[in-house]
Amino acid sequence: MNDKVLLRLPSEEEVTAFWEDGVVCLRGVLNPAFVLAMAPAVDRLVQESIGGTMYDMSAMGAEIASTGGDVLTDGRQGRGRFVSGTDHWRVDAGCRAFALNPGIGAIGARLLRSHKVNMWEDSVLVKEPDTAERTAWHQDLSYFHVRGEQVCTTWIPLDVADAETGAMSFVRGSHRWQGQYRPNWFVSNLPMPGTEGEVIPDIEALAAAGEVEVVQFDLGPGDMTVHHARTLHAAGGNLSPSRRRRAISLRYCGDDVVYYFRAGAPRKPHHEFVREGDVLDGPDCPVVWPV
Ligand SMILES: O=C(O)CCC(=O)C(=O)O
Numbered sequence: 001m002n003d004k005v006l007l008r009l010p011s012e013e014e015v016t017a018f019w020e021d022g023v024v025c026l027r028g029v030l031n032p033a034f035v036l037a038m039a040p041a042v043d044r045l046v047q048e049s050i051g052g053t054m055y056d057m058s059a060m061g062a063e064i065a066s067t068g069g070d071v072l073t074d075g076r077q078g079r080g081r082f083v084s085g086t087d088h089w090r091v092d093a094g095c096r097a098f099a100l101n102p103g104i105g106a107i108g109a110r111l112l113r114s115h116k117v118n119m120w121e122d123s124v125l126v127k128e129p130d131t132a133e134r135t136a137w138h139q140d141l142s143y144f145h146v147r148g149e150q151v152c153t154t155w156i157p158l159d160v161a162d163a164e165t166g167a168m169s170f171v172r173g174s175h176r177w178q179g180q181y182r183p184n185w186f187v188s189n190l191p192m193p194g195t196e197g198e199v200i201p202d203i204e205a206l207a208a209a210g211e212v213e214v215v216q217f218d219l220g221p222g223d224m225t226v227h228h229a230r231t232l233h234a235a236g237g238n239l240s241p242s243r244r245r246r247a248i249s250l251r252y253c254g255d256d257v258v259y260y261f262r263a264g265a266p267r268k269p270h271h272e273f274v275r276e277g278d279v280l281d282g283p284d285c286p287v288v289w290p291v
Helices: 011-023 032-036 038-046 058-066 091-101 102-112 203-208 270-274
Strands: 021-027 054-056 080-087 117-127 137-140 151-157 167-172 213-216 223-228 234-235 245-253 288-291
Touching: 011 021, 011 102, 011 223, 021 213, 032 117, 038 091, 038 213, 038 245, 058 080, 091 117, 091 245, 102 117, 102 151, 102 223, 102 288, 167 223
Parallel strands: none
Antiparallel strands: 021 223, 054 080, 080 117, 117 245, 117 288, 137 234, 151 223, 151 245, 167 213, 167 234
16 A cells, blocks of 8 residues: 555645635545545544544534524434534544644645644544534634634545535635634534624625635545635535545644634633744644644
8 A cells, every 4th residue: 555645745826726716626635545544533533522522513503593593504404413623633643643744734834835834723524424504604713813824724534525415615715805704603603702803794695696706626535625714614514315524624824823812712721821922833733844
């Protein structure tokens, strides 16, 4: 078996597309065997929520609905669950090896045109077959306590992700919009309490009026999308009766990024010990590339 992780770096055209569109689809960049080797760790996280890092987003949706909140479900009940979480690299050795892999970091650095990249966090995002909950439009930067231009998310699927199973959608060029949007609860447009910013406009209405372009990519293991942290993105539920949609996101920060605290956004334990303006380098946001 070819045990190389990184099969190729993004081309100059792909780097240009990332900065122009706020998202790029990279095909055949990672060894599919390396990505698929994460399946047992992801499945363990889903079943056992190792280290308490996973959340049942479907249950959260039900709770929001029970208090009269709006949940994005295409108006149907699904038997599947949307489960997701962050910072698994801190509690699981397999997740740590994946998240800190310098090959994936090199992709982030090349796209961000950065001399180094720090890992902000990893996320596991699973939509089981027949999951009703959609992922609401949001902008990653509103959840991150950083400022800077060189921030991105790689979304790496373990299964084929397409329109039926809940592939991600992106508003092309939205990373260049001036708006700073309030973070929401992911399965609902309801903003997190105490947060600041604008309410995200009705993207479906804007797309129907031809005012914005929404792009979506079918992906398989070995492919990924990379989006800028200001790019608005969302995902459908998983309408398939049998296919899972498992993915890992790795979120990278480059040269110009420093800590910057955002009111109301969830904090991590180490944030107590850093100040605004500090660089990220350190054990809590390790440099993953160069090694
Ligand atoms: O997988 C999803 O449904 C959403 C993922 C996402 O928004 C992200 O990784 O930034």
